[in-house]
Amino acid sequence: VLIRLIRLEIHRLLRDRQLSAALVAFAAALLLSGVAALLDVRDSAWTKATLEAQERQRWLGQGIKDPHSAAHYSIYAFKPTVPLQALDPGIVPFVGEAVWLEAHVQNDLLFRPQQETNAFERMGLVDPAGLFTRFGSLAVLLLAFAAAARERQLGTLALGIACGRRRTYLPAKAASVTAVGALALVGPLILTGAISLATGQHGADDVVRLLVWMTSALAYVGVMAMIAVCLCILARSVQMAFAALLLVWVALVLAAPPAASAVSAWARPLPSFQQMKLRLAREAPAYWTPEAGAEQITQVLRRYGATRESEVTINLRGAQLDVAERHAQEVFDREIGGFYDRVDAQDDAYARLGWLSPAVAFDVISAAAAGTDFAHHRQFIDFAERYRRDLVNRMNADLIPHPAVGGRLHTNDISLWSQIPAFDYEPPMLLTAMGAGATAVIALVAWLMAGAVLIALTARVVRP
């Protein structure tokens, strides 16, 4: 009976020409933004892959030089563009895409795409997931309004309940709204994701990611459908139903994510980034003072069991660089690592607010599944920093046993450069980088269950 009712409701919804036209318009907008995102992702992935190869060639072909100069020359590392970025770019437009892995400093990632754009482009919300989360939910509410708001006025509600269909009447409404919403809204996005996966060489993890994204998108549509159907059925008039739906949308979808973001910033404030930069400049300067230089020499001499510089036959400058570099690495771990830990904690706080809004929960899961949240970004930062340290430490290690002879500095060539492997970053598997997404999954499941309970309760208490 439930299946028959669902089928009937779907037919009824699709027969409404205006509604169908509105849904087609929504689907077309999503598809259009998906196509635009696909082209962006493809171009970006190609550019980065090409540049990465050229950087490798540059590194290998830098000729004969002082290894420390090579450590300064180093490479630019590019954060790979993941295929599901076409679905949800997450934080990608707001973080850098390339980092110069030079000696002495852990540079920030450069070139934030949004920093180069205009204000209206930020307002444009061009990404498919943003459109789906914010305005797709509005389409779901519209569907629910068409499906259930006039039932009381038309007397269909009384008929449905009187026919002994109290238990199936509301679930059928919610399921039909979910099904039509999923078809019109999730369908184009899944198509976008599938095309993105099909156009490159991607592994099983990416397919799993797409499936997780799809499941959570369906759950989001389902939650919104259940809430909307209940409100429409409980409202005493069409006006009340409309007002309630609009209010729910403004509160749960439009205002909740930025509001939750503000709450998480109050709850888990970040230390000042500039203050951290000043501490880095103070504690791990790229160029040391004479006092710091003397301290480094003392350390080097202690390491080699000597008391005077003339007692050691090493490249003192190389050893000094090594001491300074390893000290700086400790400072970076403490300061920069600590700062990013706080960002992670704030993201966790935001994800926990998924209990207050399904849009917040879905927002977190979507970016995590697409591989475009901060947890994934940090994996790249950490990988790049490990690579930088390996490269710089190796250059210093080559320098230390080779003191300058007759005023001529030690140099090396491709035999040393080629010992540094190519920068080959692989994004992590979803399960290992879910980050705050796990909390949000629980929240969305809770919303789904709460929606089901709401449907059951409404079905029990509703009076025609």
Added chain:
Amino acid sequence: MTPGISSRTLFRYECERVARSPVVWAVLGLVLVAGIWGALTTARLHRHQADDIERMARDEAKWYEDIHIRAARYATPMSADGKSPASNDGRRPDPSDHGRTSSNELPYWQDPTDAAGFSRYFLRRFAAKRHLPLSILAVGQSDLQPFAVPLRLETLFGGDRVYDFEPPRALATGSFDLSFVLVFVLPLCLGGAAAAVGAHERDFGILLFVASQPINPRRWWLLRLAALAAVLVPGVALCVALALLVAGAPVRDAWMDTIAAAGLVSAHACLWLAIAGWCLARGHGTVPTAATVAAVWLALTAGLPLAATIATRASAEAPSPVADVNELRRTTDAVRANADAVVARRLRAHIGRAAESVDPRELDYSTRLILITEEMEERLAAQEQRRQDHAARSARLAHIVSWLSPQEAFHTALSDLAGTGVARHQAFLRAVREFQLALRQFMRPYVFAKIQSLAPRSCPLCPGRLNFVHYDEIPRFAMRDHPASSRIVAAIRSATWLLVLALAIIVLGVGQARSWSVTS
């Protein structure tokens, strides 16, 4: 209604009805609470940024204090063995005081009294974009664009590419600031309230009774709209002023900005009331009116910027900063491969024939870097021009979009009035570049004078070279903003545009409200 009822009486009656409506008070309450929250959020962000600027200024002052101390120390002659400066107190100094015990001369990169060493390793200046009095009005781009930029002479085309790290997730979700409440939430609230109050008679089936009274539908509609505006517009403006006050904005000191903001918000509220009123004039009930307002809101808030974004990307490909890295690296390699020739050529351009006696290979890295930077900027000028052309094109498009979309116009006007908009940031970046050029202009003569100087060192036994000690004369960055009056004029211009649109919609509504539409 009695025959001959005056407009004033009817208007007073309508005002009382609007003022008694719980929906109206709910809307004003929501705007006030959300507005205060939004304003506090922005105030917090901007307070932190202002603290950072103060901290950076203190740190810089401390840095130069230390340099002064070092300069004085390095100006003290040492004994011939290079180990014991003839200090005034006659005590033997700690060897770590100078770091090098084999010679009395410091490496140039540790010597702040050497012009070249100072220019590369000690010169510290930053450029800051301080917040305007009413910055709390809108976060704008202040969470995304850097508010303080460190300056180095060798950075290409301006300040270092830095930014203050705001949590990227928060940037992606957008800020819950006062402008978010006013641009995104307020139109829907006003539309809902106007629909509920305005279509009351129709929804409850008593419009026929009203229509039977001796009153012109046009006058009735206009007075109802005027009553809605008379209560809601000042109410919203007052909520904004209160929110600013609670969040600590200096509304009294910046009273002109505050009035401009209130005027802007009032014009925006008038526009959305006019849109809702137009639906009511067409005889729509609560639901169709609110639905139409929501649809218009959707089109103007999301549709138009989305279309403009896609059009921008399709019409002209934006220069890719990532792809520019390739050009930068290639140019760097090309310049470095001929570095000696480049340095010699550039040096000749600066000091003329005196350069012929200088072996470029003998010059220190800092001096060479000054000349190499010039060459790099010349070779990468086309790339920079492409970037600037794109920014200019983008600004022109944004200007057009802001005229097409009242939402964008309002948002831009709020950000510009707050001083957090794109235009002010672009002006800041231009000022940063000018300041960098001024810094180069200041330092170069000292660096080149050192090369040309045939005079012996002023203090041969001192660790420092002592050819640069003018630390207090180094230029400081000061952003010259446009006067407040220009911001206010811009806000008035935007408010006028919004009012013209509102008026046009009201005229359309007057045309629609010729007769009573008593059937739904």
